[in-house]
Structure formats: C-alpha cells, structure tokens
Amino acid sequence: MATMKLTNQEQVEDFVRGCTLYATGGGGLPENGIVSLMSEIEKNGSVGWTDVAEIPDDVLAVCPFLMGSIAPHDEYTIKEMEGFGYIEGVNKEKERLAKAIQELEDYTGKKLGVVVPIELAGANTSGPVSAGSSLGMLAVDGDYCGRAIPEILQITPYLNGKECLPVTSVDEWGNTCIIKDAVNLRVVEKIGKLISAGGYGLAGQAGFVMTGKELKETVIPGTLTKAYEVGRFIREAREAGETQMVKKLAEKIGAYILAEGTVVSVEDEDREGYYWGTITVRSIEDEEFKIWFKNENHVCWKNGQPYVSSPDLICIVDKDTAEPIPNPKMKGAKEVAILALPCKPQLREEKIKNVLCPKYFGFEDIEYVPVETVMEGK
Numbered sequence: 480m481a482t483m484k485l486t487n488q489e490q491v492e493d494f495v496r497g498c499t500l501y502a503t504g505g506g507g508l509p510e511n512g513i514v515s516l517m518s519e520i521e522k523n524g525s526v527g528w529t530d531v532a533e534i535p536d537d538v539l540a541v542c543p544f545l546m547g548s549i550a551p552h553d554e555y556t557i558k559e560m561e562g563f564g565y566i567e568g569v570n571k572e573k574e575r576l577a578k579a580i581q582e583l584e585d586y587t588g589k590k591l592g593v594v595v596p597i598e599l600a601g602a603n604t605s606g607p608v609s610a611g612s613s614l615g616m617l618a619v620d621g622d623y624c625g626r627a628i629p630e631i632l633q634i635t636p637y638l639n640g641k642e643c644l645p646v647t648s649v650d651e652w653g654n655t656c657i658i659k660d661a662v663n664l665r666v667v668e669k670i671g672k673l674i675s676a677g678g679y680g681l682a683g684q685a686g687f688v689m690t691g692k693e694l695k696e697t698v699i700p701g702t703l704t705k706a707y708e709v710g711r712f713i714r715e716a717r718e719a720g721e722t723q724m725v726k727k728l729a730e731k732i733g734a735y736i737l738a739e740g741t742v743v744s745v746e747d748e749d750r751e752g753y754y755w756g757t758i759t760v761r762s763i764e765d766e767e768f769k770i771w772f773k774n775e776n777h778v779c780w781k782n783g784q785p786y787v788s789s790p791d792l793i794c795i796v797d798k799d800t801a802e803p804i805p806n807p808k809m810k811g812a813k814e815v816a817i818l819a820l821p822c823k824p825q826l827r828e829e830k831i832k833n834v835l836c837p838k839y840f841g842f843e844d845i846e847y848v849p850v851e852t853v854m855e856g857k
Contacts, residue, residue, distance in 0.1 A: 502803070504772050505600065507810075509601030511571075516609050522576035526609060527618070542686060542687035543685040569653050586844070594618050596703070621702050624825075633831060636697055645659050649684075712728070725739065740766075756771075757769055767782055789835045789837070832847065
C-alpha cells in the first residue's frame with residue numbers, strides 16, 4: 480500500500496538529507512536516521528510511506544518521537560553515565576520508538592495501525608517511519624509541523640486541540656515510563672524532557688493517538704515526499720557538476736540566502752534535556768551573523784540587529800555542496816551558507832506562533848516578522 484518505497488542506501492541518504500535540511504540544525508543525527516531506515520530495508524527489502532488520502536478513517540494513528548538533547552557527551556558526562564551503569568545501550572533509536580508504541584498499545588488496550596512523524600528531521604522522521612515498519616504499521620506521507628521543533632506543543636495537534644496523553648517512553652538503556660496525566664501540554668513536554676535527561680540522550684516516546692479521520696484534519700500532507708525530492712535534488716546537482724549549489728537549492732525550495740561565510744565560533748551547552756547554543760558566522764562581506772538555537776535554529780541577528788526568526792526556518796548548509804549541517808556537527812564546519820524560508824502556514828496561526836516566536840524563547844524585545852517581509856524591506 481506504500482505510495483513511496485525506499486529500497487537502497489542512495490534513496491535513504493537522499494531522504495535523510497532532505498529531512499535534515501528542514502530540521503534547521505536539530506532533529507537528531509542523520510547518520511542514526513540512515514541506520515534506522517537501512518535496518519528495515521535489509522530486513523524487508525523496502526521502507527516507505529503512504530499518501531494521507533489512503534489512510535482509513537477508522538484506523539488509529541500514533542505519533543512516535545525522539546525526545547531529548549542531541550548534545551555531544553564530554554568525558555565528564557561519559558564518566559558520570561558509567562556511574563549509573565549506562566555503558567552498553569540495549570535500544571537503538573528505532574527500537575526505542577517501536578517499544579514505546581508497544582507500551583502505549585499495552586497501556587491503552589488499543590491496536591495502533593499508523594505512525595505519523597512529529598516533525599521533519601534526519602533522525603526524528605526516519606526513526607518513526609522505521610519503527611512503524613518494524614511493527615507492520617503504515618507510515619503517513621506527512622508530519623505535524625513541516626520542520627523540526629524543540630517542544631511538542633509547537634505542532635498542529637496542539638493547534639487543533641488534539642489530546643497527547645498518555646505518553647509512553649523507552650530510552651537507550653531500557654528505562655520505561657508512562658506519563659498518564661499532566662496539567663497541560665507544556666508540562667508533558669517538561670516531564671518528557673526530564674525523563675530523557677535521566678537517560679542522557681534521546682528517549683523514544685509515543686502519544687497523540689487519533690483516528691485516521693482526525694489525522695487527515697491535522698497532518699501537513701506530502702512533506703516526506705518533498706523532503707526526499709529535495710535531498711535527491713542536492714545529490715543530483717552535485718553529481719552534474721553544479722558550481723552554484725546554494726543558489727540552486729534556494730531556488731528549488733523557495734529560500735532566501737542570508738549570507739555565505741565562515742563559522743568563527745560555536746558556544747553550546749547541554750541543559751534541561753535540550754541542546755542550547757549560539758553560532759557565529761562572519762560573512763564574505765565582513766558582516767556578523769549570530770544564530771541562537773534550542774535544539775533547532777530560532778533567532779538570527781545581522782550585525783547585532785534581529786533579522787529572521789522562528790517559526791520560519793533558518794538552515795545552515797555547506798557553502799560548496801549544500802549539504803545541511805546539524806548543530807552538533809557545526810564545530811567542524813568551515814565555509815557555510817545561511818538560508819531562510821517561510822514556515823508552513825499552520826505555524827503562523829496565533830496559537831502556534833505564540834509558542835514558537837522569539838518572545839516565547841525569552842527574547843522579549845524581538846517581534847516575529849515573516850521572512851518574506853524582512854527580505855522585501857532589504
């Protein structure tokens with residue numbers, strides 16, 4: 480029934496590349512997403528997704544997601560982890576997500592038939608699709624925000640008033656938890672992050688059970704296929720010897736090129752289950768761009784002045800190859816390009832915009848201005 484099937488590593492890498500671009504620096508490590516998808520291809524010959532219109536109205540859908548920080552572990556943290564017995568993990572990302580789905584089925588007594596990725600991301604789209612495949616479930620060609628986000632309230636189920644709870648959680652080490660009730664969705668996010676922090680990384684969690692009919696009213700359709708097409712476009716353009724990769728990519732996805740230049744510093748920390756930091760880029764025009772991230776990139780300043788922000792997408796790619804660069808890999812980056820593109824219309828609805836704009840992240844003096852408005856005023 481799958482509308483799209485990936486059958487080899489090249490296709491998998493194309494898909495993960497596109498998802499990583501839309502992840503705006505966060506969403507897990509792409510290499511882990513490749514491992515998840517390839518394990519299903521090696522087992523079943525293919526892995527893929529189904530058009531939303533093909534999903535029956537009465538089937539139950541679930542949203543499995545990776546929750547936590549993707550910050551690199553330093554020697555002190557590794558030693559601390561060893562003190563808790565965290566030495567050899569027992570669950571890779573796909574297994575954490577699959578087990579979280581099974582825990583949710585066991586707890587609710589409901590049979591779940593469809594998985595929906597919470598976001599577009601190198602690991603946090605590939606993992607859910609692969610977990611669903613491993614359980615014989617369909618995956619939907621769509622997600623709940625059309626980019627990656629740090630908090631589970633920044634998605635269309637929140638916009639549409641869909642119930643999140645209960646949420647089940649299984650981490651790398653096998654720690655298993657259930658969030659049965661919470662004051663609100665932001666509290667679910669808080670508790671979920673604390674659970675993941677207890678495992679020093681990403682926990683596999685599952686929630687947002689809804690019918691196929693509700694899913695069709697909530698999901699942003701076609702995003703997985705779009706990500707695959709963009710990832711394939713980048714590879715094919717490189718193979719064809721294209722010398723203006725960033726320009727071609729910007730034209731393909733409707734993005735604006737904010738700057739090209741050199742990464743001069745990355746200040747980062749692992750705190751409260753999130754990966755926080757600021758990336759500084761010196762452009763070829765000798766202008767300074769600073770990008771603040773909380774897992775994903777959210778606020779960009781140009782020469783000290785607010786420039787572009789979430790909910791619009793701020794993406795950093797290699798200047799020559801247009802390969803998207805996740806924030807944990809940014810320290811090794813040299814020459815980059817900063818792209819910005821409009822978010823999905825749903826994220827500009829007041830309810831989501833208010834929890835994904837600079838003010839929500841603590842930048843009280845920065846008003847969100849749509850990127851196309853900013854660029855028109857240049």
